[in-house]
Structures are given as C-alpha cells and as structure tokens.
Amino acid sequence: MSVGSISTLGVGSGLELQSILDDLRGVDERQRLAPLENNIGRLESQLEAFSVLQNKLLDMRGYARDLSLETTFLARSVTSSAENVLTAIVGDGAGVQTNTIEVERLATRSSWQSEGFASRDALLEFEPEQSPKFEYQFGAGESQTTISLELEEGITLAQLADRINSQDNPGVTASIVDTGVAGTPYRLVLRANEVGENNRITIGAEPGVTNLGFSEQQGADGASLNAQISIDGIVYQRQSNTIGDIFPGVSLTLQNPGTSTLSVTDKTDDLRDLVVGLVEAYNEVVQSVAAQVRYDEESGQPGVLAHTTVQGLRYELQDLMTSMMQGDDSGKVGSLFDLGMEFQRDGSITLDTLALDRMLAEEGEAVRAFFLGDDQRQAPGFADRLHERLGGIASWGGILDVEKNTAQERVRDLEDRLASEKERLDRRYAVLTRQFVDLDRYMSQMTNMSSYLESQFDSLSSLLAPKKK
Template sequence: MSSITSLGIGSGLDLNGLLGQLEEAEQAKLAPIAQQVEDQQVKISAYGEMQSTLSAFDDSVAALNDPALFQSVTSNVTGSAVQAAAGAEASPGRYDVEVGQIATAGNLATERVSDLETVVSEDGGTLELSFANGELNHNVAIEADSTLEDVRDAINADPEAAVNASIIFDGEGHRLALMSEETGEQASIIGTNFDQLAAGNLAGDPGGTVSQAGQDAELMVNGIDINSATNQIEDAIQGVTLDLQEPGSSTVVVERDNATIRDSIVGFVDAYNEMKSTTGQLTAFNGEEGEAGPLIGDSTVRAIESSLRNDLASGVTQNGELALLSDMGLSLSVDGTLELDEQQLDSALANDPDGVASFFAGDEATPGLAGRLASTTEQLLSSNGALEGSINSAETRIGSLEDRFERTEQSIDRTLDRYRTQFAQLDGMLGQMQQTSNYLTEQLNGLGGGQGGGGMGGMM
C-alpha cells in the first residue's frame, strides 16, 4: 500500500485518487455475481419452505390413507356403574350393563401385638399364608428377633407372597394387615399361622383374626350374566374394555368415531391451503413495490401444483362409479384452494361412512384419493424429486458463481497491479521531466544574468 500513498509525489498529480476510482470501477464487476449468488440462496430458502409445507400436507394425506382411521370407534357411557374404552375391533351397538357387585380383594388382620417394639419371633420361623386358591399358598421366612414391622417388611420384600402387608392400630393393639394383591374370590387371603409364630409374644388380649373374603364381580350385559375376578373386563363386549366402578346400571353406546375422521379431513384441507398460501407468496409479484417472489415463474412450482391439482380433480372409481371431491363436500375454488362444505361432509359420514372410507383410503386393489396423493408427494419429496433437484441445481449454480467471483477478484487484482505499476512509471517519468524543466529554467536564468552584467561593465 505504501506504493499507492507515494503516487503523485514526483508528478504532483492526484494519481491515488485516480487509482481509487479505477479500483471502484473494477470492483463493480463483482456486484452482479454477488447478486446472482444471493438470488440462488434465496431460491434455496424458498424451496425449503415449499418442502416444509409439502411435507406437512404429506402428513395429512398419510392420516387419510390409513384404513384404521375409518374403522375407529368411540364409546359413550351413561350411568356411573362402568367406564368403557372401545378398540378398533369393537362393533357399533348399544349395550345395557347392570353391575350387581364389583370385585374386591381379600383382607385379613392378625392377632394383636401390644407394642411395635415387641419382638414377635425370638427364634425366627415361617409365616404361612393361605389362600382360597391353594396354588397361591406361600411361606415367608421370618428372621430371629423380628418385630411386627420386620415381619411386614419381610412379606413386602417377597415377590411370591401375593399380598400387601401393613400395620394397623385398632385402639387396643397393633395388628398385621394383609390384603390380597389380586381381586376376586380365589385370590383371597384366608388364613395365617401368625398366632403360632408369635406364641408367647402376643398382647394380653390378642383378639382373633379379622378377615373379609374377596369377591368376584357380578354383572349382566344385555341380560347375560357374567362373573369376573377383576373389575376390568375385556371380553364381555368384543373390542370394548369395561372398567367397573360401582353397583348400578350403565348404557354403553359404541359408534363410529366420525369426529376423528372429520378432524382428519379438515386437517387435510387446511394443510393443502397452507401449502397453496406459501406457494402464492413465493411466486407473487408486488406491483406497488415492484418486487417479485423468489420463485415467480418457477417451473418446479408449476409442476408441483399441476400434479396435485390433477390428483384432486381426477376423482375415485367406487364399484364402477366415479366419486368426486364434491361428493365429500370438497371443491377446488378459482384460486386453487380447497373449500369444505361441512354440512355435506357430515351427511356423507352419517349416511355413507364406507363410501367416505373408500374414497380417501381405497382398498387393497384400488388406491383412494389419499393413496394417489401419497404417491405423488412421496415422489416430489424424494431425493430424486423435483424439489431436491431444483435445490441441487441452485447449489451447483452457486458453486459456479463463487468460482467466477474468485476468478474475477484475481483478474481485478492483476489489473490494479498493472495500473499501479503504470502510474508509478508515469509518476517517475513526469518527476524526471519536471526536474529537467527546473534545471533548464535555472540554466537559462543564469545565462541571462551573465550577459546583463558584462554590458554594464563596458559602459563604465
């Protein structure tokens, strides 16, 4: 840079200023290239927006392409005797449920111990647990010098004990309380040898064992008697799980879950219109501000819109007859968005639910509208699809422009170096000429002064 700042010293000309103007003019060659790079980057971002909204639309299409959606059912319960949850296998219908009794777990409280610090078993031993179902009988090892709390902990630590142990105070002493882990008559705890294990260490008034046998649930479904060891009954109504709450009456109505189907169709419409809105913004021209969207006139966008519009307008053949969007309460408006007639959709769901399912999800032999759209969106979003191809093309263009930018920069540097060298040579040449001019002027002035002096001397 020192060579630049020294320019003009010899000649007195503003060569630095001139060189700066030339450099500014050369640098201007880079601006169009940088703008093209920026344009391509904006395009890539716009394609990314398209991918995002198309992906969201693809998700909504996938939901409608799932036959399970149209097989979903819901259960409504009146009365507080039961709660119900319907699965995919449930058949629509009405079921009257009468609960006579709910299933309970067996309980047993042992004889009393006067104090929690009392050693129940000095030598240790075995606590025998007996159940209505003898296969559940189990012995729990009790260590020497165990208190009532130690016995409780030993039971709860044994995974085969089939009871939960706790301690209760009945106002006169402490008892070991045992509750069966499972409900029902057969799982009921019915006895122990606690009095033998703790012989000699019980309270003065040990009292007797207090027990309450477990019981099975008893109910009727549409007049059919049902017994169950648990309060959760999964096989009384196919595909429906009943959860018994209390004795009493309830009505369970199983019906097709039209609300979920409707929500999926509304979501499909919203996702498509959101995609159209994004596309419109990216391809719009603002006449007032003179600004064009980054994808205005883009062939990829036109191809995507055309493919989806063709799928939507083609309809679906059902039993030899053509079904159209309008049959489902849907229509393509003038601006290309989808419009939904909610009343007509609700009517189709109520009167021809199988037709709605066939239109959107199709069957094993023929895809429905959602299946056709799914194939289209899958191709568009694939690594070999139109969007990814456009992104790759823009990235390749950016790489080419960056190479061109670098070459142009190098060319500008060489040009400026040449200007700098030429200006330095010019400055030196002009400086030498100025020195020569000054020398000659001095010499001529000197010659003129000598002649004048000689003439005056002669006159004297």
C-alpha cells in the first residue's frame, strides 16, 4: 500500500479511490524517481567495475615493481658436476662463473689409540717410585693447550677415559673401543671433536705409565688434518670440509677426493615467472576493459565504463607494453618482442616461453639491462617506466581514483535528489489522500442524501396515489 493510503478509502463512495491514488503515485514515481534510481544503479555498477579494474592494474603493477628491483636479478643457482666429490649452496649476488675444483684431501679429525687390553677394567701399570700422570696437548701454535691428569694406583682403563671426558678439555672425546683382536681387544681412543689442524691432539711419553703405548692414527707422520683443494693450479687448505671464503657467496661442502666442475649461473625460474605473470596480468586488464566498454546489443546500452577515461586505457597499455628501451649497447633486448611476446588481434598478448627461456639463459645481462636500465648511461628501464605509469593510473590519486571519486560524488548527489523527490511526493500524496478522504466522505453523504430523498419521494407518491374503490 502506497504512502497516504487508507484501507477504507472508497467504501463510502463506492469508487476505486485508493486504486486511483496508487496509480497516480506509480506514474509520478516512474517519471520522477525511477530515472534517479537507474542512474544511481548504473553509477554503483561503474564504481564496482572501477574497483575490479583497479585491483587488476595493481596486480600488474606488482609484477612491474618486482621486475624493477635489482635483487630480482641477483638470484643464482649452483651445480656440481660430481656431487659425490663436492656440493655447494649459493647466495644472491654471487658472481656468475664456472670453475674446475680438484678435492685432493678432506679435513679429518685427529685421533690416537692405546695398546690393547684384555678388558675395559684392566688396571694401568706404573713404574716404581714414580708420580704417574697422563698428558696430552690440544690445538696448534699459540692456541695449543696442555692437559695433565694425575694418576693413582688402581685406576682402570675405563676410569681414565671417564676422567679425560670429565675434565674441561677443549675438544677431545675419549672412548673404549672393542677392536675384536683376540686376547687384547680393548683400546683407549682419543678423538678430536672437530676436524682440522687447529684441533690436533699430541700425546708424548706417559710419565710413569708403562702399558698405554699410544700411537697416532689420523694425522700420523705429520700428515695434514686440513682439507686441501686445487682450483686452476692454486692450492687452498682449510680447517673444515665446509668452505665459504674462496668464492664470495658460494659455500662448498667437500665429500670425497676427486674432481668436479662448479657452475654458478643466473637463477631464471623466478624471473621467468615474473615475466609470464606480467603478461597474464596485462591480459586480465585488457579483457576486463573490453568487457566494460563494449556495446551490449541485447540491452542497447554501452558498457558501464564506456564514457570514462577507461575507454582509451587499453591503447595506452599497448603503447607501454611495446615500448622500445635501450638498456645496454648490445641491442639484443630492446622490447618484450625480443623475449617472445606477440600481440593478438583482440589486444591480448601471447608469450613464446621457449624463446623467453632461451633469452634468459643466453642473454641474462641484456635482459637485466632492459628491465632495470643503466644509471650511468641515464637509460631508464622498462620495468621502472611501466611501474611508474601504472601507479599514475591505479594508485591513490591516480586516474581511476579520480574517476571513482567523481562517481561517488554523483551518487551522493543523486541520492540527495532522490530523497528530496520522495519527500515531495510523500507531501503531495498526503494532501491528495486527505482530499480523497474528503471526497469519499462527501460522496458518501450525497449517496445517503440521495437514498433519503428517494425514500421520501416514494412515500409521498404512495400518499398521493388515488385509492381504489
């Protein structure tokens, strides 16, 4: 029931007054309110389309931003031709290079073993009238330290091992091993906890002890405990089998003696994904623009963004994507066409990924120069230019932002006008409703008067009619 309707309107007069009132209001609403509501609906659809397009452009800008970063082109991968000889890990920014590495010797742990004993609890034997002790040195050069343990009668082989381990020794572990030798299988073994010459154990004579008889195992006869490798005829020794100070950004882990070719190359997978992502994001934008500006033959209406700056956006983006840039003097990569890009008739782009992979592998520096430019030559990069222009279109304060603000202001203005029109119609039909109520009441009175007069005339006629004889 419309504003101002009364459920009993027309009962008194017998006329369809409420229906007439509703029809009149319906005509006014179609003429005065519907155009405003339609315009508001179209603008709201336009705002939604602007937001969708803006998000797609920002996605595209994100790819352009990543392609404009120096760090994107610093990613590296490393391979070893013989991983049983050495493996490697590489950090971003390491130099692209290939080297043949000969692993001549692995770093090893210093170790000593005693003579054999019949059991773990065999007693140590001492010379008479001596103050027996067990001494060993750990380390090399100025950092070498001496550990001296006082011994007493009745100490066993196992107890000596425990005493060595319980001392504040700098990096030695003592253990009893069963060698399986008949009769005397048990030996006391000292091992350095870490490899390399800086962890060498040295054992001299055991004063007063007659049955230990230590002999050096790894490192015996002056054999080096350090790793040794040869690169291009240059010999390197290191304390560890993990070496990270020969090639900046590359850490080697030696596995076995042998020869391996180490190759550090550009890591192209991430870069490839960014280029592919940029093209896909561009296609998303172009398809979205085409859908929003296209004329709809069924409805006879243009797209919601047809009469906005978006109309020419796809042509501007095409110009950007086909930009010619000279990042370096080689001229091998001057546009995305050199990376396998092809334009289609509908404005979309296809990408020959095989051509892209080949250029990334063979012309990495030229690709880098194309996207980043050259500051020394004051040559701008493609990615920077694209990122900046997309910011001017899609970011805060950009072209789309201005269009959205304008549309929002128009929506607010139309909503105010719509509210005013509704109030005006409410007032008008409140007056009409009262007038129709008065009309209904008047018509009811007239009907009642007519009925009364008719009954009076009927009575009078009966009185005046001649009587039958």
